[in-house]
Amino acid sequence: MAQLRTLARPYAKAAFSAAQDQKQLAEWSEVLTVAGQITANEDIRQLLASPGTEEQKKADMILECVGDNVTESVRNFLMILAANRRLSLLPEIAALFNTYRADFERTVDIEVTSAYELTDEQQQKLAQALSTKLERQVSLAASMDKSLIGGVIVRTGDMVIDASVRGKLTKLADALGS
Structure with a gap:
Protein backbone atom coordinates (compact mmCIF):
# COMPACT_ATOMS: atom_id res chain seq x y z
CA MET A 1 0.00 0.00 0.00
CA ALA A 2 2.79 2.43 0.89
CA GLN A 3 4.52 1.65 -2.39
CA LEU A 4 1.34 2.44 -4.35
CA ARG A 5 1.03 5.74 -2.50
CA THR A 6 4.65 6.55 -3.31
CA LEU A 7 4.07 5.83 -7.01
CA ALA A 8 0.79 7.79 -7.03
CA ARG A 9 2.10 10.90 -5.24
CA PRO A 10 3.77 12.64 -8.22
CA TYR A 11 0.71 12.06 -10.39
CA ALA A 12 -1.62 13.35 -7.68
CA LYS A 13 0.54 16.45 -7.19
CA ALA A 14 0.59 17.10 -10.94
CA ALA A 15 -3.19 16.65 -11.18
CA PHE A 16 -3.74 18.94 -8.20
CA SER A 17 -1.45 21.59 -9.65
CA ALA A 18 -3.25 21.44 -13.02
CA ALA A 19 -6.66 21.61 -11.37
CA GLN A 20 -5.57 24.52 -9.21
CA ASP A 21 -4.19 26.42 -12.22
CA GLN A 22 -7.46 25.86 -14.10
CA LYS A 23 -9.56 26.65 -10.99
CA GLN A 24 -11.32 23.30 -11.43
CA LEU A 25 -10.60 21.50 -8.17
CA ALA A 26 -14.18 20.25 -7.78
CA GLU A 27 -14.38 18.95 -11.36
CA TRP A 28 -11.05 17.14 -11.18
CA SER A 29 -11.93 15.73 -7.77
CA GLU A 30 -15.23 14.35 -9.03
CA VAL A 31 -13.72 12.70 -12.11
CA LEU A 32 -10.71 11.26 -10.26
CA THR A 33 -12.92 9.92 -7.47
CA VAL A 34 -15.24 8.16 -9.93
CA ALA A 35 -12.29 6.85 -11.96
CA GLY A 36 -10.68 5.63 -8.74
CA GLN A 37 -13.86 3.80 -7.75
CA ILE A 38 -14.07 2.22 -11.18
CA THR A 39 -10.48 1.01 -11.15
CA ALA A 40 -10.80 -0.28 -7.59
CA ASN A 41 -13.29 -2.88 -8.87
CA GLU A 42 -11.63 -6.31 -8.97
CA ASP A 43 -12.83 -7.13 -12.52
CA ILE A 44 -11.51 -3.79 -13.80
CA ARG A 45 -8.22 -4.37 -11.97
CA GLN A 46 -7.82 -7.67 -13.81
CA LEU A 47 -8.58 -5.97 -17.12
CA LEU A 48 -6.01 -3.25 -16.40
CA ALA A 49 -3.41 -5.91 -15.59
CA SER A 50 -4.17 -7.77 -18.82
CA PRO A 51 -1.29 -7.45 -21.30
CA GLY A 52 -3.59 -8.24 -24.23
CA THR A 53 -5.43 -4.92 -24.14
CA GLU A 54 -3.83 -1.70 -25.37
CA GLU A 55 -3.30 0.95 -22.71
CA GLN A 56 -5.11 3.55 -24.84
CA LYS A 57 -8.21 1.33 -24.95
CA LYS A 58 -8.08 0.87 -21.19
CA ALA A 59 -8.06 4.65 -20.70
CA ASP A 60 -10.90 5.07 -23.21
CA MET A 61 -12.93 2.50 -21.29
CA ILE A 62 -12.43 4.37 -18.01
CA LEU A 63 -13.32 7.67 -19.69
CA GLU A 64 -16.47 6.13 -21.11
CA CYS A 65 -17.50 4.94 -17.64
CA VAL A 66 -16.73 8.31 -16.04
CA GLY A 67 -19.12 10.16 -18.33
CA ASP A 68 -19.28 13.24 -20.50
CA ASN A 69 -18.16 15.88 -17.99
CA VAL A 70 -14.46 15.21 -18.57
CA THR A 71 -12.35 18.18 -19.61
CA GLU A 72 -9.58 17.87 -22.18
CA SER A 73 -6.91 18.27 -19.48
CA VAL A 74 -8.38 15.42 -17.39
CA ARG A 75 -8.59 13.30 -20.53
CA ASN A 76 -4.91 14.05 -21.26
CA PHE A 77 -3.99 13.20 -17.67
CA LEU A 78 -5.66 9.79 -17.95
CA MET A 79 -3.91 9.18 -21.28
CA ILE A 80 -0.56 9.95 -19.63
CA LEU A 81 -1.40 7.46 -16.87
CA ALA A 82 -2.26 4.90 -19.55
CA ALA A 83 0.95 5.55 -21.49
CA ASN A 84 2.96 5.01 -18.29
CA ARG A 85 0.89 1.94 -17.32
CA ARG A 86 -0.32 3.65 -14.15
CA LEU A 87 -4.12 3.48 -14.51
CA SER A 88 -4.23 1.02 -11.61
CA LEU A 89 -2.98 3.85 -9.35
CA LEU A 90 -6.18 5.86 -9.82
CA PRO A 91 -7.69 4.96 -6.41
CA GLU A 92 -4.54 6.19 -4.65
CA ILE A 93 -4.23 9.23 -6.92
CA ALA A 94 -7.85 10.19 -6.17
CA ALA A 95 -7.33 9.77 -2.42
CA LEU A 96 -4.17 11.90 -2.43
CA PHE A 97 -5.79 14.52 -4.68
CA ASN A 98 -8.74 14.82 -2.30
CA THR A 99 -6.36 15.13 0.66
CA TYR A 100 -4.48 17.96 -1.09
CA ARG A 101 -7.80 19.63 -1.92
CA ALA A 102 -9.01 19.41 1.69
CA ASP A 103 -5.73 20.91 2.93
CA PHE A 104 -5.93 23.71 0.36
CA GLU A 105 -9.58 24.50 1.13
CA ARG A 106 -9.05 24.06 4.89
Whole structure:
Protein backbone atom coordinates (compact mmCIF):
# COMPACT_ATOMS: atom_id res chain seq x y z
CA MET A 1 0.00 0.00 0.00
CA ALA A 2 2.79 2.43 0.89
CA GLN A 3 4.52 1.65 -2.39
CA LEU A 4 1.34 2.44 -4.35
CA ARG A 5 1.03 5.74 -2.50
CA THR A 6 4.65 6.55 -3.31
CA LEU A 7 4.07 5.83 -7.01
CA ALA A 8 0.79 7.79 -7.03
CA ARG A 9 2.10 10.90 -5.24
CA PRO A 10 3.77 12.64 -8.22
CA TYR A 11 0.71 12.06 -10.39
CA ALA A 12 -1.62 13.35 -7.68
CA LYS A 13 0.54 16.45 -7.19
CA ALA A 14 0.59 17.10 -10.94
CA ALA A 15 -3.19 16.65 -11.18
CA PHE A 16 -3.74 18.94 -8.20
CA SER A 17 -1.45 21.59 -9.65
CA ALA A 18 -3.25 21.44 -13.02
CA ALA A 19 -6.66 21.61 -11.37
CA GLN A 20 -5.57 24.52 -9.21
CA ASP A 21 -4.19 26.42 -12.22
CA GLN A 22 -7.46 25.86 -14.10
CA LYS A 23 -9.56 26.65 -10.99
CA GLN A 24 -11.32 23.30 -11.43
CA LEU A 25 -10.60 21.50 -8.17
CA ALA A 26 -14.18 20.25 -7.78
CA GLU A 27 -14.38 18.95 -11.36
CA TRP A 28 -11.05 17.14 -11.18
CA SER A 29 -11.93 15.73 -7.77
CA GLU A 30 -15.23 14.35 -9.03
CA VAL A 31 -13.72 12.70 -12.11
CA LEU A 32 -10.71 11.26 -10.26
CA THR A 33 -12.92 9.92 -7.47
CA VAL A 34 -15.24 8.16 -9.93
CA ALA A 35 -12.29 6.85 -11.96
CA GLY A 36 -10.68 5.63 -8.74
CA GLN A 37 -13.86 3.80 -7.75
CA ILE A 38 -14.07 2.22 -11.18
CA THR A 39 -10.48 1.01 -11.15
CA ALA A 40 -10.80 -0.28 -7.59
CA ASN A 41 -13.29 -2.88 -8.87
CA GLU A 42 -11.63 -6.31 -8.97
CA ASP A 43 -12.83 -7.13 -12.52
CA ILE A 44 -11.51 -3.79 -13.80
CA ARG A 45 -8.22 -4.37 -11.97
CA GLN A 46 -7.82 -7.67 -13.81
CA LEU A 47 -8.58 -5.97 -17.12
CA LEU A 48 -6.01 -3.25 -16.40
CA ALA A 49 -3.41 -5.91 -15.59
CA SER A 50 -4.17 -7.77 -18.82
CA PRO A 51 -1.29 -7.45 -21.30
CA GLY A 52 -3.59 -8.24 -24.23
CA THR A 53 -5.43 -4.92 -24.14
CA GLU A 54 -3.83 -1.70 -25.37
CA GLU A 55 -3.30 0.95 -22.71
CA GLN A 56 -5.11 3.55 -24.84
CA LYS A 57 -8.21 1.33 -24.95
CA LYS A 58 -8.08 0.87 -21.19
CA ALA A 59 -8.06 4.65 -20.70
CA ASP A 60 -10.90 5.07 -23.21
CA MET A 61 -12.93 2.50 -21.29
CA ILE A 62 -12.43 4.37 -18.01
CA LEU A 63 -13.32 7.67 -19.69
CA GLU A 64 -16.47 6.13 -21.11
CA CYS A 65 -17.50 4.94 -17.64
CA VAL A 66 -16.73 8.31 -16.04
CA GLY A 67 -19.12 10.16 -18.33
CA ASP A 68 -19.28 13.24 -20.50
CA ASN A 69 -18.16 15.88 -17.99
CA VAL A 70 -14.46 15.21 -18.57
CA THR A 71 -12.35 18.18 -19.61
CA GLU A 72 -9.58 17.87 -22.18
CA SER A 73 -6.91 18.27 -19.48
CA VAL A 74 -8.38 15.42 -17.39
CA ARG A 75 -8.59 13.30 -20.53
CA ASN A 76 -4.91 14.05 -21.26
CA PHE A 77 -3.99 13.20 -17.67
CA LEU A 78 -5.66 9.79 -17.95
CA MET A 79 -3.91 9.18 -21.28
CA ILE A 80 -0.56 9.95 -19.63
CA LEU A 81 -1.40 7.46 -16.87
CA ALA A 82 -2.26 4.90 -19.55
CA ALA A 83 0.95 5.55 -21.49
CA ASN A 84 2.96 5.01 -18.29
CA ARG A 85 0.89 1.94 -17.32
CA ARG A 86 -0.32 3.65 -14.15
CA LEU A 87 -4.12 3.48 -14.51
CA SER A 88 -4.23 1.02 -11.61
CA LEU A 89 -2.98 3.85 -9.35
CA LEU A 90 -6.18 5.86 -9.82
CA PRO A 91 -7.69 4.96 -6.41
CA GLU A 92 -4.54 6.19 -4.65
CA ILE A 93 -4.23 9.23 -6.92
CA ALA A 94 -7.85 10.19 -6.17
CA ALA A 95 -7.33 9.77 -2.42
CA LEU A 96 -4.17 11.90 -2.43
CA PHE A 97 -5.79 14.52 -4.68
CA ASN A 98 -8.74 14.82 -2.30
CA THR A 99 -6.36 15.13 0.66
CA TYR A 100 -4.48 17.96 -1.09
CA ARG A 101 -7.80 19.63 -1.92
CA ALA A 102 -9.01 19.41 1.69
CA ASP A 103 -5.73 20.91 2.93
CA PHE A 104 -5.93 23.71 0.36
CA GLU A 105 -9.58 24.50 1.13
CA ARG A 106 -9.05 24.06 4.89
CA THR A 107 -11.81 21.45 5.22
CA VAL A 108 -12.00 18.16 7.05
CA ASP A 109 -14.46 15.26 7.08
CA ILE A 110 -15.16 13.93 10.55
CA GLU A 111 -16.97 10.74 11.56
CA VAL A 112 -18.65 10.80 14.96
CA THR A 113 -19.91 7.58 16.52
CA SER A 114 -22.05 7.97 19.61
CA ALA A 115 -23.94 5.66 21.93
CA TYR A 116 -27.16 7.55 21.25
CA GLU A 117 -28.60 9.46 18.31
CA LEU A 118 -27.19 13.02 18.27
CA THR A 119 -29.68 15.81 17.73
CA ASP A 120 -29.07 18.40 15.04
CA GLU A 121 -28.22 20.94 17.74
CA GLN A 122 -25.65 18.60 19.31
CA GLN A 123 -24.11 17.89 15.92
CA GLN A 124 -23.90 21.61 15.21
CA LYS A 125 -22.23 22.37 18.56
CA LEU A 126 -19.78 19.51 18.09
CA ALA A 127 -18.97 20.67 14.54
CA GLN A 128 -18.36 24.23 15.78
CA ALA A 129 -16.10 23.03 18.61
CA LEU A 130 -14.10 20.79 16.28
CA SER A 131 -13.92 23.55 13.66
CA THR A 132 -12.40 25.88 16.25
CA LYS A 133 -9.98 23.24 17.55
CA LEU A 134 -8.83 22.08 14.10
CA GLU A 135 -9.01 25.53 12.47
CA ARG A 136 -10.87 24.05 9.51
CA GLN A 137 -14.36 23.91 8.12
CA VAL A 138 -15.86 20.66 9.43
CA SER A 139 -18.17 18.29 7.59
CA LEU A 140 -19.69 15.97 10.19
CA ALA A 141 -21.10 12.48 9.62
CA ALA A 142 -22.79 10.97 12.68
CA SER A 143 -23.57 7.33 13.38
CA MET A 144 -24.73 5.34 16.39
CA ASP A 145 -23.18 2.35 18.19
CA LYS A 146 -24.96 1.27 21.38
CA SER A 147 -21.95 -0.82 22.44
CA LEU A 148 -20.15 2.43 23.38
CA ILE A 149 -22.44 2.67 26.47
CA GLY A 150 -22.05 6.46 26.48
CA GLY A 151 -19.91 9.24 25.03
CA VAL A 152 -18.50 9.55 21.51
CA ILE A 153 -15.64 8.50 19.25
CA VAL A 154 -14.41 11.14 16.80
CA ARG A 155 -12.38 10.07 13.73
CA THR A 156 -10.72 12.11 11.04
CA GLY A 157 -7.83 10.84 8.96
CA ASP A 158 -5.39 9.26 11.41
CA MET A 159 -6.69 11.17 14.45
CA VAL A 160 -9.06 9.36 16.83
CA ILE A 161 -10.56 10.88 19.97
CA ASP A 162 -12.14 8.15 22.07
CA ALA A 163 -14.38 9.82 24.67
CA SER A 164 -16.65 6.79 25.02
CA VAL A 165 -17.44 4.98 28.26
CA ARG A 166 -16.30 1.70 26.66
CA GLY A 167 -12.95 3.32 25.77
CA LYS A 168 -12.48 4.67 29.30
CA LEU A 169 -13.32 1.27 30.81
CA THR A 170 -10.78 -0.38 28.50
CA LYS A 171 -8.09 2.13 29.57
CA LEU A 172 -8.94 1.52 33.23
CA ALA A 173 -8.74 -2.25 32.75
CA ASP A 174 -5.37 -1.88 31.00
CA ALA A 175 -4.08 0.33 33.83
CA LEU A 176 -5.23 -2.13 36.49
CA GLY A 177 -3.74 -5.05 34.55
CA SER A 178 -0.28 -3.46 34.40
